[in-house]
Amino acid sequence: MHILVKLFAQYREGRFKAEQRDYPEEATAQAIINELNLESVSPLGVLMVNGRHVDVSYLLKEGDEIALFPKVGGG
Amino acid sequence: MADLIYRVNMTNLSFKIEEVPTEWLGLGGRALTSTIVAKEVDPECHPLGPNNKLVFAPGLLSGTSASNSGRNSCGAKSPLTGGIKESNVGGTSAGIMSKLGVKALIIEGLPKNEETFYQLHVTKNNVEFIEVPELVGLDNYAVLDAMAAKYDKKVAVMSIGRVGEMRMNLANISVKDPSGKLRSHGRGGLGAVMGSKKIKCITVDAENYKEVTIADPEKFKEASKIFTKALQENPISGEGLPAFGTNVLVNILNEAGGLPTRNFRAGNWEFAENICGETMAENIKARGGKTTHGCHAGCVIQCSQVYNDKDGNYLTSGFEYETIWALGANFGIKDLDLIAKMDGLMDDLGVDSIEASVTLGLAVDAGILAYGDGEKAYELLSKDLPNGTPIGRIIGSGTHILGKIYGLVRVPTVKGQGIPAYEPRAVKGQGITYATSTMGADHTSGYAVATNILNSGGYVDPLKKEGQVELSRNLQIATAAVDSTGMCIFVAFPALDDPKCLPALVDMINARFGASLSIDDVVNLGKTILKREHEFNIKAGLNSAEDRLPEFMKYETLPPHNVVWDFTGEEIDEFWNF
Ligand code: SF4
Numbered sequence: 001m002h003i004l005v006k007l008f009a010q011y012r013e014g015r016f017k018a019e020q021r022d023y024p025e026e027a028t029a030q031a032i033i034n035e036l037n038l039e040s041v042s043p044l045g046v047l048m049v050n051g052r053h054v055d056v057s058y059l060l061k062e063g064d065e066i067a068l069f070p071k072v073g074g075g
Numbered sequence: 076m077a078d079l080i081y082r083v084n085m086t087n088l089s090f091k092i093e094e095v096p097t098e099w100l101g102l103g104g105r106a107l108t109s110t111i112v113a114k115e116v117d118p119e120c121h122p123l124g125p126n127n128k129l130v131f132a133p134g135l136l137s138g139t140s141a142s143n144s145g146r147n148s149c150g151a152k153s154p155l156t157g158g159i160k161e162s163n164v165g166g167t168s169a170g171i172m173s174k175l176g177v178k179a180l181i182i183e184g185l186p187k188n189e190e191t192f193y194q195l196h197v198t199k200n201n202v203e204f205i206e207v208p209e210l211v212g213l214d215n216y217a218v219l220d221a222m223a224a225k226y227d228k229k230v231a232v233m234s235i236g237r238v239g240e241m242r243m244n245l246a247n248i249s250v251k252d253p254s255g256k257l258r259s260h261g262r263g264g265l266g267a268v269m270g271s272k273k274i275k276c277i278t279v280d281a282e283n284y285k286e287v288t289i290a291d292p293e294k295f296k297e298a299s300k301i302f303t304k305a306l307q308e309n310p311i312s313g314e315g316l317p318a319f320g321t322n323v324l325v326n327i328l329n330e331a332g333g334l335p336t337r338n339f340r341a342g343n344w345e346f347a348e349n350i351c352g353e354t355m356a357e358n359i360k361a362r363g364g365k366t367t368h369g370c371h372a373g374c375v376i377q378c379s380q381v382y383n384d385k386d387g388n389y390l391t392s393g394f395e396y397e398t399i400w401a402l403g404a405n406f407g408i409k410d411l412d413l414i415a416k417m418d419g420l421m422d423d424l425g426v427d428s429i430e431a432s433v434t435l436g437l438a439v440d441a442g443i444l445a446y447g448d449g450e451k452a453y454e455l456l457s458k459d460l461p462n463g464t465p466i467g468r469i470i471g472s473g474t475h476i477l478g479k480i481y482g483l484v485r486v487p488t489v490k491g492q493g494i495p496a497y498e499p500r501a502v503k504g505q506g507i508t509y510a511t512s513t514m515g516a517d518h519t520s521g522y523a524v525a526t527n528i529l530n531s532g533g534y535v536d537p538l539k540k541e542g543q544v545e546l547s548r549n550l551q552i553a554t555a556a557v558d559s560t561g562m563c564i565f566v567a568f569p570a571l572d573d574p575k576c577l578p579a580l581v582d583m584i585n586a587r588f589g590a591s592l593s594i595d596d597v598v599n600l601g602k603t604i605l606k607r608e609h610e611f612n613i614k615a616g617l618n619s620a621e622d623r624l625p626e627f628m629k630y631e632t633l634p635p636h637n638v639v640w641d642f643t644g645e646e647i648d649e650f651w652n653f
Binding site: 046 | 310311312314315316318319320321322323324326327330331332343348352353378396518519522524525528529530531534536537538564565567568635636
């Protein structure tokens with residue numbers, strides 16, 4: 001299935017900003033995090049699918065947009 | 076020697092030194108400014124009249140070697156909100172005042188002679204009143220230059236520009252930072268209060284101070300080490316903030332549908348990538364600016380930066396998410412360099428860059444200029460505003476008054492103060508903070524975004540009502556306490572997630588004063604301060620009907636989540652049940 005993967009902050013370094021990628025049915029958000037080896041850079045801070053916060057066990061669906069942020073903050 | 080209260084009277088140009096009353100001994104920063112304003116200022120007074128007072132108080136730990144402790148609080152009755160105001164800032168003033176033994180500087184009265192502006196020069200046990208006709212009509216950097224020529228280059232300077240001289244609601248009080256740039260007591264029109272008292276600048280002698288005394292230096296050192304380590308090891312304060320600054324929030328809020336766009340018509344913006352923290356960091360690297368920079372000595376987080384143009388020339392520093400959002404998504408400028416240029420201009424002019432930019436967003440609805448017309452906006456800010464033309468004065472009155480003058484309904488303000496950067500309908504905990512904060516719509520006073528959006532201190536769903544009042548209340552209480560210590564509010568990130576952080580902070584306060592406060596005592600201080608401020612506001616006429624968001628948020632749905640503000644008045648008023 002086609003998933004739009006968006007990376008932010010340190011996760012972009014050496015990877016990409018946004019990419020359409022193919023994943024097998026029933027892939028979880030965690031599988032994408034593992035595949036991209038994100039947590040070797042910095043622990044996961046915020047995970048959103050289609051603009052809503054979800055858990056890493058979230059089962060992706062065709063056409064989902066997933067956004068991955070390391071721990072960041074501001075104010 | 077014990078710290079003292081310096082009291083200045085502008086009516087007869089006199090000053091006296093007072094011992095600190097016992098009940099003020101354990102107070103600093105916001106706790107002290109709000110206590111003094113609540114006790115000594117008539118809540119019904121005109122904010123620009125003879126009975127308002129302008130109070131400066133460094134935090135409890137300012138002047139010590141504690142990391143991030145260099146914030147100075149300024150308080151008064153606000154001409155913008157009509158309620159109590161506290162605004163704190165980095166820069167060099169807090170540390171120098173503390174080392175000089177100034178617990179608070181209270182400025183009261185108005186000079187009889189309306190023609191003259193003064194400089195107050197604060198030295199050990201003295202305040203000089205110096206007439207400064209040569210500084211009238213100048214903006215902040217020219218004032219800094221004049222003071223640098225007159226004194227040691229380390230002298231602390233707090234000043235106003237032309238907008239402050241004209242007592243406009245947008246006027247801030249600007250403070251010199253360690254690299255000679257500016258930080259500001261930004262919100263609430265405190266620069267107008269300073270202008271009403273005919274004070275062009277306040278300087279604090281940096282040549283003859285002593286280091287602050289620490290009751291238990293060993294204990295202090297130990298606690299300070301733990302505290303610094305907590306700041307450095309936390310992924311947000313140790314890594315995220317230094318690398319991308321606060322502007323990393325553009326993309327997060329945009330993804331979450333909470334980035335107010337086109338004067339609060341939508342929660343995301345198609346050009347977010349143009350102005351985001353990642354783009355900013357790339358530009359800084361390519362152009363030889365600095366991604367990390369502290370607004371005061373002793374900051375180990377360094378969320379600030381130096382941002383240059385394409386040719387490597389300085390444009391601005393302290394380039395914050397809220398200003399970038401307001402000029403970007405909300406007003407429509409897609410060019411980060413132009414936003415930076417305007418940010419630098421607003422530093423020099425001494426205007427609240429959030430209020431000014433939210434006002435510009437509304438000015439589009441008023442038909443004054445087109446969405447995204449940065450050139451026209453620059454002209455309004457650089458020419459009309461500081462020259463006090465009629466349109467400059469209207470912009471200079473802030474969002475709320477501009478809305479009234481043009482008969483507008485979608486006016487994003489609470490208690491007269493422009494709403495910053497986080498859409499209340501889509502980040503509901505932050506909406507509760509905006510509604511209830513004693514400061515008007517102030518994002519720092521209870522940063523529920525942390526828990527609604529950033530997964531810091533747990534998670535409360537931003538689109539649901541459950542848990543938001545409690546979240547905002549706990550954060551506002553904690554913030555009132557932190558604002559009293561002299562700490563930058565970003566210590567809240569490690570404090571929310573690292574159990575060693577807060578006890579170390581309290582240990583430092585105890586070691587500094589030989590006290591034995593518990594964490595509960597500090598939390599109770601936060602509660603007391605909030606209630607004191609609230610009581611002042613009620614007496615000033617800001618009752619629960621003012622603890623509300625603008626009505627349009629109840630009936631206009633906000634894309635992309637198509638949400639409205641759905642709290643009842645009773646639900647909001649629960650906030651004050653503590
Ligand atoms: S983290 Fe940022 S706001 Fe806080 S003290 Fe450092 S530079 Fe100033």
